[in-house]
Structures are given as C-alpha cells and as structure tokens.
Amino acid sequence: MSNTTLNETERPDDPDERTTTVGESEETIQPSWRQYHFDGDSKISVSGLDVHYGDDHALKDIGMEIPEESVTALIGPSGCGKSTFLRCLNRMNDRIRAAEIDGEVSYDGENIYGDGVNLVELRKRVGMVFQAPNPFxxxxxxxxxxxxxxxxxxxxxxxxxxxxxxxxxxxxxxxxxxxxxxxxxxxxxxxxxxxxxxLSGGQQQRLCIARCLAVDPDVILMDEPASALDPIATAKIEDLIEQLAEEYTVVVVTHNMQQAARISDQTAVFLTGGELVEYGDTDQIFENPNSDRVEDYITGKFG
Amino acid sequence: MARTDYQRQLRALRADVVEMGEVVLGRYDGALTALETKDEELAREVIEGDDEINETYLDLESDCIGLFALQQPVASDLRFVAASFKILTDLERIGDLATNLAGYALDAERQRYPEVDIRHIGERVRTMVADAIDAYDRSDAGIAREVALRDDDIDQLCETASETVVADLLRTNYGDESAAILEDASRLLLTIRDLERVADHAVNVCARIVYMVEHDDELIY
Known part of the structure; x- marks a missing residue:
C-alpha cells in the first residue's frame, strides 16, 4: 500500500474536467459540485484518494471535507465505491490484500495513512457499525x-x-x-x-451501536445500518443516528435515498466509475442537484 | 428508463393540470362574454360549472398527495409535483372568480360607464392565464417571467378604471337614481377587482413555474 499524498500538479489528469457517461447522459463534473461549504470545523479531510482493487479503479481522486457533529450520507448505485470510501476512513480496507490506496485521509488534522499510526487507537476513535447486526x-x-x-x-x-x-x-x-x-x-x-x-434484529443493531459507543469514539461509520431491519426498527435507528450527531460525527452509507434525505445534514453522491459527482447540503441535493446524472439517479431514471 | 409507472403518473398529472387550466379558462371566457352580452344562460352555465372544477381540483390534489406519499419524488420531480399542487389552488381560485364575474353579469342591468373597458382588461388578463398554462405545459420559465411582468400593466388599467368610477360618483349628483347607481358602481368595482385578482393568480402560477423549472423562488416571495 502506498502512503503517497498527491498534490494538484502530480495528478495524471484534471479530474475536475473529467467527462463521464452513466446511464444515457454525458456531462463534465464541475469542481463546484463537489466543494461543500459549511460552517464549523471539519472532522475528516480527504484529498486525492484513489483506491484500486487489482485492475479495478474503485475510487478516483476523491476529495471531501466531513463536518464534525453532523450526519453525512454517502449514496450511489451498487459498485460506485461508497462502501470502499467509508472503509478508507478507518483503514478497514487494509484488511483487503488487493486494495491499493493512495492519497490522504486526515482525522483531526492527522493523516491516518501516515507512518506510525496506531490502528487500534484509530479504530477506537473511528468506530464502525455494519449492515447485519453482529453481536458476540x-x-x-x-x-x-x-x-x-x-x-x-x-x-x-x-x-x-x-x-x-x-x-x-x-x-x-x-x-x-x-x-x-x-x-x-x-x-x-x-x-x-x-x-x-x-434480542430482536433492531435491538441487536442498537446493541452493536452501544458496543461501538462504549470505547468512546469520535466518529461513527455506518454501512447500511438499517437495511436488514423492519420499518419500526429502522425508524428507531434513524432517530438514534440523529441523536448521535449531537455528540459524534456520523457517516452513513445507505441505498435508501429517502433515509439519506431524512437523517443526513449533507449528502455525497458517488456514481458508477468510483467518482464523487456531487456533495452538498442534503436539501440541495434532493431538491435541486447540479448534476444531471445525480438528478437521474435520485429520481430513479437509472441505477 | 426506470420507474415507468411513476413517470407515467407525472406525465398524467401535467396533462390533467393543463386540462383543468383549459376548463377554467373556458369558464372565464364564458363569464367575460356573459358580462358583455348579459347572457343569463351562459352566466348560469359558468356558475353551475364551478362544482366540476372543484371536483377536478380535489381529484388532482389527491393525485399529488398520492405521488408524495407513494413515490416520494425528489429533485425536479419534487419541484414539479410541489408546483403543480400549488398551481391547482390558483386555477381553482380563478374558477371561483369566473363564477363571481358570471354572477355580476346576472345582476348588472346596464353599463353606466362605457369608458371603463372591461372587455379590454378581461382579454389581457385572459392572455396572461392562457400563457401561464402554456408555460406550465412547456416547463418554460422564460414565458412565465414575461407573463408575470405584465401584471403591472393590469394593475394600472384596473386602478385607472376604478378611479374613473369613483371620480364620477364623487362628481355627480344622481338624485333619486343614487341607490341604483351606487349598486351598479359597486358591482363594476368588484368586477375590476376580480379581474385584477385573476391576473394575480396567473402571476402565482408563473412564480411556481419558475421555481419548478429553475429552483428559483424570487417570484414567490
């Protein structure tokens, strides 16, 4: 795994001018679509993040600032790289031998891919809750x-x-x-x-969240935390996520776009090809996205 | 194209709202003609037709609520359904105002102020409504903005017409005819006010179209 931090001049091409085709439309991703301006401090800063699984370029030059004490939703079709991105935030991808990661992910200003990072301490501070409840x-x-x-x-x-x-x-x-x-x-x-x-499935998932909270984390990563639950259990998890954001920084991957709309403060949309296409206030993404491809995706015209 | 049934419902909503707009416009035309010709039968048709407009309004409102509840539209779809939901109310109000105008046609015995050109104001207001419905059908924010700009002219025409009536009442002693004159004058002032309100509803429709197409709420506020 490389720990190289790429800067603008070293990038092989200008990602901000990249034209991609998804569904039936073709468009050039504008830099402003991915620059999210917010009040307050950034808890996690990602820049120039590339992930390869062998020949598969799973994430392409991702840059994101994740605000503290808020809920950030990551949405996109299957295979777009959103779960890969989530796992990069506490180096869970280190466990995948074929994964090659370049770029920088800073947590409270420190590059977690830098030398001498204590992975146990990192994962204690940046906890993770998985799709299926997995109590011991x-x-x-x-x-x-x-x-x-x-x-x-x-x-x-x-x-x-x-x-x-x-x-x-x-x-x-x-x-x-x-x-x-x-x-x-x-x-x-x-x-x-x-x-x-x-315990019931919903209770087991909340137990897993309690288990995550017990080690006093700062950031909670959630990968489809309610996808295996019924609507009542899902509603409890959603309420809980909103409460947790008063104290923690929460990043949630979800396939359920209405869930993203309900619970998140900001939403990042990844589309096929491992690209972050748009990142902004959840209201703006769901009411007036800039990207036609994002529009087509969230209105269900493709994906 | 995914969600084909949903896309069909959106297209149907647009077509139904346009159709309702055309029916409302037809009622308004009837009221305007009845005002001019004192055609009682036509006036009654307009008044009795209001129930049909109200039913259509409730049906389409229900369709919008169904889309919100069952399809959870977002982005441009959300703006379209939200705008349609509001536009329906304005069209229904225009229908109510057409009923008012038809009612004045039934009551008015004669035109005492020939210099107040109700037909002219009414035609200009009609064009605003027709163009607003067309702008909705085409999702054309440019037309909508242009229609909204015309409202100042309508306001001016209505103000001038009202001043003409009021000035005459202040200036002239009608003696024994005063009560009848006052009744006709008030009816004419109400007619002018209702025409102005129809134009205001057309502007409301345009404001929602601009929001629907461009996510711009400048005309709403």
Whole structure:
C-alpha cells in the first residue's frame, strides 16, 4: 500500500474536467459540485484518494471535507465505491490484500495513512457499525463492555478482582451509559445477563451501536445500518443516528435515498466509475442537484 | 428508463393540470362574454360549472398527495409535483372568480360607464392565464417571467378604471337614481377587482413555474 499524498500538479489528469457517461447522459463534473461549504470545523479531510482493487479503479481522486457533529450520507448505485470510501476512513480496507490506496485521509488534522499510526487507537476513535447486526454470542453486558476491557479501560477479570483492581462499577457505568445513548437501556436493563442473540434484529443493531459507543469514539461509520431491519426498527435507528450527531460525527452509507434525505445534514453522491459527482447540503441535493446524472439517479431514471 | 409507472403518473398529472387550466379558462371566457352580452344562460352555465372544477381540483390534489406519499419524488420531480399542487389552488381560485364575474353579469342591468373597458382588461388578463398554462405545459420559465411582468400593466388599467368610477360618483349628483347607481358602481368595482385578482393568480402560477423549472423562488416571495 502506498502512503503517497498527491498534490494538484502530480495528478495524471484534471479530474475536475473529467467527462463521464452513466446511464444515457454525458456531462463534465464541475469542481463546484463537489466543494461543500459549511460552517464549523471539519472532522475528516480527504484529498486525492484513489483506491484500486487489482485492475479495478474503485475510487478516483476523491476529495471531501466531513463536518464534525453532523450526519453525512454517502449514496450511489451498487459498485460506485461508497462502501470502499467509508472503509478508507478507518483503514478497514487494509484488511483487503488487493486494495491499493493512495492519497490522504486526515482525522483531526492527522493523516491516518501516515507512518506510525496506531490502528487500534484509530479504530477506537473511528468506530464502525455494519449492515447485519453482529453481536458476540455473549451476554448483553459483555457485548458492551468487551471493547473497553480489550482496550484496558476497565478491568473486571479474576486476577483484577484478586488484586483489588476490579473496576466493576466503572464497567456498569459504561454499559448503562452506552446502552442509554443507543436508546436500548430501557428495553434491556432488566436482562443484561441474557444472551445478546435473544434480542430482536433492531435491538441487536442498537446493541452493536452501544458496543461501538462504549470505547468512546469520535466518529461513527455506518454501512447500511438499517437495511436488514423492519420499518419500526429502522425508524428507531434513524432517530438514534440523529441523536448521535449531537455528540459524534456520523457517516452513513445507505441505498435508501429517502433515509439519506431524512437523517443526513449533507449528502455525497458517488456514481458508477468510483467518482464523487456531487456533495452538498442534503436539501440541495434532493431538491435541486447540479448534476444531471445525480438528478437521474435520485429520481430513479437509472441505477 | 426506470420507474415507468411513476413517470407515467407525472406525465398524467401535467396533462390533467393543463386540462383543468383549459376548463377554467373556458369558464372565464364564458363569464367575460356573459358580462358583455348579459347572457343569463351562459352566466348560469359558468356558475353551475364551478362544482366540476372543484371536483377536478380535489381529484388532482389527491393525485399529488398520492405521488408524495407513494413515490416520494425528489429533485425536479419534487419541484414539479410541489408546483403543480400549488398551481391547482390558483386555477381553482380563478374558477371561483369566473363564477363571481358570471354572477355580476346576472345582476348588472346596464353599463353606466362605457369608458371603463372591461372587455379590454378581461382579454389581457385572459392572455396572461392562457400563457401561464402554456408555460406550465412547456416547463418554460422564460414565458412565465414575461407573463408575470405584465401584471403591472393590469394593475394600472384596473386602478385607472376604478378611479374613473369613483371620480364620477364623487362628481355627480344622481338624485333619486343614487341607490341604483351606487349598486351598479359597486358591482363594476368588484368586477375590476376580480379581474385584477385573476391576473394575480396567473402571476402565482408563473412564480411556481419558475421555481419548478429553475429552483428559483424570487417570484414567490
């Protein structure tokens, strides 16, 4: 994997003048369509990001500023690279041997692809929730406390009890706080020692969010977090995402465009070919997109 | 092309709104002619036809709500359905005003102010409505903007006409005829006001068309 940071003059061609064809239309992507201006600070800055899977150029020269404490939705047809992009934000793509990543992704000003980055710490600060709920086959309490214990934030083992370093109170506090933030506490507070697999799908997904929150992240990446859930469970997850954005930076990949419209503050549209075509206020994207291809995609004329 | 049924519904909505506009325009024409010719039968046709317009309005409003609820339109589709939803209301109001005008035709016994050219004002207002409906059908913001500009002339014509009537009332002592004259004068002033309102609704339609086509709300506010 290369850690090269490309600058404007080194780029092989000018991506801002690139003309691409998707569906039946052809258009030149204008730089202004991808420059999102917002008040406040940027939590994640991406520039010149290219990802190859072997010969497949999955992401092409992506640049994005992701505002803190807000919800950013990534939408686009299958294969457009939005999940690849999401995984680049906490280096989950490192686990894919064929992935070659160039460019820069900065979290709080530090390039996460730079030398000496502590991946464990990075993924603690930039957590991820996946499409299918994936609780451990352990109790609800253990699911939530697993991360803090692994990271050494709480100690509750036999040896710790023997040596008087038992941190059970802190564990219970983290478990309750995380479950409350994930809007699950009231539903499970009397059954914390039951197996997490006994929960419904929607509850399992909120448990996974609580597990993510327990290690005190800053950014939460979500890859289709409600696509496997029924409408009621989906609504709870959507409410939760909006609440989380008061404290965390949330980036959500979704195929459900109405969900993106409902929950996000800003939306980035990726289209086939691994390109970011438009990025802006969600209102603007869904009411008056600049790109005809984005218009065609979100109105369902192709994709 | 994906979502073919949805696309068909959007095309049908446009065609139905245009058709409703043409019916409303027909009623307005009838009212204008009835005012001029004192044709009671024609006036009653216009008045009785208002129920049909109201039913069409409710049906099309329901179609728009159905599209919002079931198809969740976005981008230009959203602007089109939202604009159509509002334009329907303006067309229905023009229908109501045509009914008012037809009612004045039934009551007016004679034209006491020949210098007030209701036919001229009415024709110019009619052209505004017809052009607004055409602009909607074509999604032509240019025509819509141009139609909206004509409203100042209509306002001026209506103001001049009203002043003519009021000045005559102030100037002339009609003696025993005063009550009848006042009744006719008020009816004429209401006619002028309603024509001006029809033009205002045409401008509203144009404002929604500009928003629909260009996402520009300058004429709405």
């Amino acid at each position: 086959p352990k109790s609800i309490r253990e699911n939530v406390s697993y991360g803090p214990r692994k990271h050494g934030d709480i100690r509750t083992g036999f040896f710790d009890r023997l040596t008087g370093r038992d941190d059970r109170e802190q564990r219970d506090r983290i478990v309750e706080e995380s479950l409350r933030k994930a809007a699950l506490w009231d539903e499970v507070k009397d059954r914390l020692d039951e197996n997490a697999l006994s």
